[in-house]
Structures are given as C-alpha cells and as structure tokens.
Amino acid sequence: MRRHLVPLLLLLALVAGGCSQDGTSTDAAAPDGQFPRRIVSLSPTATEMLFAIGAGGQVVAVDSNSNYPAEAPKTELSAYQPNVEAIAGYQPDLVVYSDDPGELKAGLDKLSIPVLQQPAATKLDDTYAQLDQLGKATGHVAEAGQLARTMRAEIERIAAAERPERPLTYYHELDKNLYSATSKTFIGQLYAQLGMENIADAADKEATGYPQLSAEYVVKADPDLIFLADTKCCGQSAATVAARDGWDQLTAVKTGGVVELDDDIASRWGPRVVDFLKTVAAKVETLEAVGS
Numbered sequence: 001m002r003r004h005l006v007p008l009l010l011l012l013a014l015v016a017g018g019c020s021q022d023g024t025s026t027d028a029a030a031p032d033g034q035f036p037r038r039i040v041s042l043s044p045t046a047t048e049m050l051f052a053i054g055a056g057g058q059v060v061a062v063d064s065n066s067n068y069p070a071e072a073p074k075t076e077l078s079a080y081q082p083n084v085e086a087i088a089g090y091q092p093d094l095v096v097y098s099d100d101p102g103e104l105k106a107g108l109d110k111l112s113i114p115v116l117q118q119p120a121a122t123k124l125d126d127t128y129a130q131l132d133q134l135g136k137a138t139g140h141v142a143e144a145g146q147l148a149r150t151m152r153a154e155i156e157r158i159a160a161a162e163r164p165e166r167p168l169t170y171y172h173e174l175d176k177n178l179y180s181a182t183s184k185t186f187i188g189q190l191y192a193q194l195g196m197e198n199i200a201d202a203a204d205k206e207a208t209g210y211p212q213l214s215a216e217y218v219v220k221a222d223p224d225l226i227f228l229a230d231t232k233c234c235g236q237s238a239a240t241v242a243a244r245d246g247w248d249q250l251t252a253v254k255t256g257g258v259v260e261l262d263d264d265i266a267s268r269w270g271p272r273v274v275d276f277l278k279t280v281a282a283k284v285e286t287l288e289a290v291g292s
Helices: 002-017 044-052 084-088 104-110 124-138 141-159 186-192 215-221 238-242 263-267 273-291
Strands: 039-041 059-062 094-097 115-117 169-173 225-228 258-260
Touching: 039 044, 044 059, 044 094, 044 124, 084 104, 094 104, 094 124, 104 115, 115 124, 124 141, 124 186, 141 273, 169 186, 169 215, 186 273, 225 238, 225 273, 238 258, 258 273, 263 273
Parallel strands: 039 059, 039 094, 094 115, 169 225, 225 258
Antiparallel strands: none
C-alpha cells in the first residue's frame, strides 16, 4: 500500500490546492493509477458523495453515523472521537473527514496516511466543489461532474416553479429545545430557493445562524409551515407539536403544514439536498392548492 502514497499525497495536494476561496475547484491532473483503493470516510456526507459518484467500491470503512447508502461498510469508528489506531487498522490509502476534533490529521500524517478534509458546506457551491474534489481524488471526475450538473438542473427546476404572491413563512426546528437555522445557513439557503421567509432570522441577535427561539416567539410568528428536523433524534412529530402549549392554534398545525423531515437528509449537504427540496416544494404546492 505505501508505495503509492507519495504520488497520492501529491494528487491530494493538487486537489486541495485547486479549491479557491469561494469554494469552487480548479482542474488538477492525477497521476495514472494512483487513485486510492482503500478509503475510510469519517463524514456521512462524504460517504453519500463517494457512493453517488461511483467510488463506493473503493470505500472499505465508514464512521458509525454513515447510514446511507445501505451498502456503505458501516463500522464503530467515531468521527467525534476518532481513534487513529483503529482507523489505520483498515489500511486506508485515503481518509476523508469533515471536522477534526483533536489530533486526527496530525496522527494520520505521522502514519503517512493521506487525508482530505471536507468541512460542512455553507452554500450550494461548496457541495459542487466537494463533489469535484472527490471525483478528482478517486478517479471519478466524469461521474462527479454529471452528478453536479444533474443536481443543479433539478434545483433550478424546483426553484423556477410558480410561487404564491405572498411568500410562505416557515420555522425549521433542529431540536426540541427550539434551536433553529436562519436564512444565512446552508439549510436556510435551500428554503430560500423556494422564496420562503424564515421566522428565525429576526431572532438571530448574535448572528450565529442558529438561534434558540422561545415557544412564545414561534406562536407569535405563527408560521405557515413547520419543518421538523428532529424526528429521529428527539422523537418529534406533528402530534407532539400540536400537543405543545398553545401550538394547536398555529396556522401550520391547523392546515397540516407540519412536515416531519428525515434528520439525516436535513443535516447533510450531499446529493440528497435535491430530495429535501422536493419534499419542501411538495408541501408548499399542497398548501397553495388548499388555499386557492
């Protein structure tokens, strides 16, 4: 395995260096035959991307939170408390990760194991740039490019649909403590594709992007739609929302505008953002039909 590390490290340097400050990627040539054969993914989003571009056969292990697709070789490896020795046990010639909670990169560097960091996307262009990175790093440039083009076209099609004259308001719930995400976040920008207004924006006094709202604030804002991204983590549902004190009178509750999302899809920035937008758009269309 180690005989390919020097060319691969050069390739990864080119790939990483090919990303400009705006998150887009430039071309980086790859040495023939030097693509990784044993990839460990410590990022659920990277795992989804790798399989989506046809590099799944090169993935030998993924972290404990990488639950999609079903064929991903899920392990007990933790992305939050990574064990370098355990990761090295899979003999990887590439480790892809999102966040480094400590000495992950330093530890892998000492073992001469190439790494590729792909932090959480802040905009859609970051998603396309990361697909491009993985395509170049794994030898699946054409597949990555095609996937990005398909995603762009689908998102543009969804965004181009006719919208109501009055923008619908919404509340995106991250957990049952009423933390939300504003329009400046990645998920907020997806909602903005549909011309929706986020009730959390006015509450973000510290500009974190993730304010904690109060029940009274949500009730006063009375959103047209409520999107629950805490169905798996926290057991929230349309029924539990309706049971909250005073929430049974909310417009979203009375009109069937409470949407139970898949936590995983709503928290990742990979190819399934298209599925997320389709879910949101379908609910918007349903409400429009009822209101017309």
